[in-house]
Amino acid sequence: MKQQTEQYDVVVCGGGLAGVCAAIAAARGGAATCLVQDRPVLGGNSSSEVRVTPHGAAAFHAYARETGILSELLIEERAQNHEEIFENGWTNSVWDMVQYDLVQRTPNLTLHLNTTVLGVEMDGRTLKAVRCRIGNAEVDLTLEAKVFIDCTGDGMVAAEAGCEWRMGSEGKVEFNEPHAPTVANGDIMGNSIHFRARDMGRPVPFKRPDWAMHYDDARFFYDQGRLPKEIRGGYWWIEIGVPYDTIHQAEEIRHELTRHTLGVWDWIKNRDPKTMNLAENWALDWIGQVPGKRESRRIMGLYLMNEWDAIRATVHEDEIAFGGWFIDIHTPGGLLAPTSEPASAEGYSETSDYAARSYAGPYGIPLRSLVSKDVDNLMMAGRNVSATHCALATVRVMATTALMGQAAGVTAALAAQQNTSPAHIASTQYQHVQQTLLREGCFLPNIKNEDTGDLAQRATVSASSEARFAGVGPESHGAHEGLAFWRDQAVPLREELLQRRGQWIALGGERLQTLRFCLSNTSEIPQRVSVKLMEVQHIWDYRVDDAMELCTGEIILFPGPKQWIEWHVPADTALQQDSYIRVDLLPNPHVQWHVANAVEPGHVSAFEMSPGKMRRYSSGVTLSMQVEPPQRSYSPANVLSGVTRPHATTNLWRSDPAQPLPQWLELDWTTPQNVSEMILTFPGHLLREYHAYAPMYRDPQCVRDYDVQIHDGENWRTVSEVRGNYQRRNVVAFAEPLRTDRMRVVVLATHGDPSAAIYEIRLY
Known part of the structure; x- marks a missing residue:
């Protein structure tokens, strides 16, 4: 083996989205940076090897898509890629190359692909170097740096460096988290592989190999949340974890997943009465052989984020990223368990007790959760950050980990330049990190631009x-070409007022006097609908509380379709300019509040999913209404x-x-x-x-x-x-x-x- 040593300011281990964003951010911050990836492509679980499409807060919250470096990458991918986005298994190499291109164009950044971290060199509490091997070049590579960022997913660098880590679920006694088990256990979420099928335009056969799984019970799929919804693929539920160790038995899991994938396809193609005819012309095109991991080690940092931080949107003074995926704890065992992931098992109900308990965010993520408590110059980003099992269920999705990666890169570059520790930056200069992230295009829910140099x-x-906001209606036209919605998370457009429904309005200029609603009365008698004008803090203020009421009223609707019904805002209502209010219509199943045919920028809607708690209505739509006078929004x-x-x-x-x-x-x-x-x-x-x-x-x-x-x-x-x-x-x-x-x-x-x-x- 050839021996080679290189020195950098920052070394990032792991080339998933967290690692890519961390390395680019550190290099842009002026640090000589090295990115080490053990695969031939970048992107980790999102790459063309694994093909899990990046998810984030905007799956559940309007205007909550992640920005910063990740946004640059995803916008570029959509601009270049001919392939439509599909849930899983559909990612092609264009995405790999978009990431590769940005890395290659970034000054101060060196990339080592096909390079595996084998071990570390320590000096007390300081990580001096990581020892690597370039697998296809017979080179043993030693990388020295001032600051290291572990984005390996499994937290391999931190574990080798002697950091404390956790694996499994905390018990109820520690944080009293809603989703925590009564007693702590070793349960973790499993690994998955994906497949892709292609329509050949003619009947094609499939013969299951003898060693593959044989499925013949429809209840396993249709009664346990494993719906074969799409012939072409997208089956995240082909998942196995417990009783296997997702780190040390990853190869056994890969083989078992392959057996099950072939068995699932055999069921769809040859046995399922609901899919056999649909799948007649479809052939397997690709089966992944690099399992995507959801969970393994979680490295203990200066702060251990817990589920309450996400549910209550705890405000951390060192906020450096945000999340908004739901508390998505997959059933331990996956395919080996009695049922699939709970939300899927109950049919993705939007109003169940589980859905209400699991709906979270957007919430801030503290910098301290990215800083190792045991090694002075080590940070983490990705699914190995300092979080409980329940908190990891929401922060683990890739769009969120990418934000954490960018924050870690900014912090590491600053620490390297000042010859200090990330912990010192986290405690004394987190404002500097925050303002840098905002300048670089990120969003932080509780921080705004206060850059004195601007x-x-x-x-x-x-x-x-x-422009002024006068309202939109069923006949409005918007410029939305190419914008659809993600089917699995879009609340169906049930226009009947089965639950309380609210529409945000941005106030500005002349005082709001009149609201008009486009409603239908499907009954044969007049209907009454209660109106409540609510004070809200922001567009994700989903609270329903009497203390928020600015005024109330009632409208009467005679039978008939699509009527514009007027309601006058009481003259003594205290309205704060340059802010949002929310107008809520209370339930009446005989009344429909129609969705506008255009999305008015910044004007979102929600419905009450459980007493006192709203969630986004459909996939981010504006309800049909008019305001008078038009507002300077x-x-x-x-x-x-x-x-x-x-x-x-x-x-x-x-x-x-x-x-x-x-x-x-x-x-x-x-x-x-x-x-x-x-x-x-x-x-x-x-x-x-x-x-x-x-x-x-x-x-x-x-x-x-x-x-x-x-x-x-x-x-x-x-x-x-x-x-x-x-x-x-x-x-x-x-x-x-x-x-x-x-x-x-x-x-x-x-x-x-x-x-x-x-x-x-x-x-x-």
């Missing part, structure tokens, strides 16, 4: 025009709110859609400023999860073509021209500093929306 924050803002000043998505208000400037492009947004200062860089955040890619977006997708709301102009005292002069953009975040660097007291962004074209729109402008 020149835009000192400016006044004006625009060529401004999209003021130019929103670009300086410090938040780059709807939250406490829309945080969006949007031009009047009735006025043609180009439209402009202008910043003015009382004295000239020296500007070297502009950072723009455009709308799009937020409303729904990655699964909702079509192949070769460009979000219609996103600005495509624009000019940056400065005023030279007499005329406007163009200093930058951008054409063909489809990314949400743009950085415009000027060749030399510009001195000006007036600056404009002139939007020439979008990808289809009639309005120009911007969430944020930063200037440095």
Whole structure:
């Protein structure tokens, strides 16, 4: 074996999404960084080897899609990839190459693929080096660094370094978590492999190998939550864990999963009366042989996140990421257990006791959970972070782990530059990490832009025009081409008021006086519907509490379809401008509140899933209603709110859609400023999860073509021209500093929306 030693500021072990984002973030932060991956491709469970599509908070919450480095990657993948997104098994190599391309284009970043970590070298509480082997090159590689980030999933580096770790489920006595068992045990979630089938256009046979599983009981599938819903694949429930060890018996699990996969396909193809005819022309195209893991070691950090943190959305002062997947604890054993994962076993009910207990977020994740308590220069990101078994059930999904990876990379680079520990950064400079993450395009639910170096924050803002929210209805038209929804998590559009239903309205300008609702009365007699106007903190304020009531009333609806019914807001109602309110209609099964045929930016809806708790209605829709007078929901000043998505208000400037492009947004200062860089955040890619977006997708709301102009005292002069953009975040660097007291962004074209729109402008 050839011996080779390399030195870096930061070494990231593990090339899944957490590791990729950690390495890119550290390198962008100025640290000499090395990324080590034991597979030939990047992406971990999301790669073309495993093919689990990335999930995150937007599966359950409108406008909760993850941004930052992950967003860059996913937007690029959709723009390039001809393949539609499908639940599992459908990922192709375009995704691998999008990640590979960004890594290769990132300065300060060295990549070692096919490189396995074998061990570590320690000096007391300091990790000095990791020992690796490049498998196909006969090279033993020693990587030395100031800071290490363990993104191996199994926490192999941390375990070798002597860190305390947990595996299994904590008992009820420790944190009294709702999903915890009475007594602690070794139960963990299992591994899965996926398959893909292809329609051949003609009948094709399949013969099960003798060594594969034989299924002949329909109850195993249809009564236990293992529905063969799609012939083409997507079966996350082909899962095995307990009684196997997901680390040391991974190969045994892989073989068992292969046996079961072939048996499942044999059932679908040859035995299931419901699928045999449907599957007649389908043939197996691909079967994964790299199992995707859900859970193994969890490394103990400075803070152990628990289930209550997610359910109660605990505010951590060192918040550096967010999550919003549900408390998704798979049944130990998977295929070997009596039933599948609980939500699937009960048919994905939106209103069951289990659904209500499991619905979580969006919630913040603390930096301390990414910092080892036992090794001074070691961090973690991914499914091995410091969390209980129940908390891991929500933070483990890949879009969330990618956010943690970016935060770990930013922290590690800062620690390396200052020759200090990540723990020191976490305790004394977490604000610096937070502001860096926001500048790099991330979102934090409880933190906004307070960057003192941002020149835009000192400016006044004006625009060529401004949209106002007057309402939308069944006949409205929106620019939503290519946007669908992820079927498995979209609440069905039952327009009947079977539960309390609420619609958020962003207030601004003239006081709200009148609301109109588009309703149908399906009975033969007049119906009464109670109206409640609720004070909310943000668009994910799902509480139902009498203390939130601003005013109440009632409307009467005579029999008939699609009527616009007017309700006047009492004149003494205390309404706070530049914030959201929620208008709720109480249940009446004879009344339908119709969904609008357009999604109004920033205007979401929800329904009461259990007493006192709402959840997103369908896949992120706007209900049919009108407001009078029209509200200034999209003021130019929103670009300086410090938040780059709807939250406490829309945080969006949007031009009047009735006025043609180009439209402009202008910043003015009382004295000239020296500007070297502009950072723009455009709308799009937020409303729904990655699964909702079509192949070769460009979000219609996103600005495509624009000019940056400065005023030279007499005329406007163009200093930058951008054409063909489809990314949400743009950085415009000027060749030399510009001195000006007036600056404009002139939007020439979008990808289809009639309005120009911007969430944020930063200037440095």
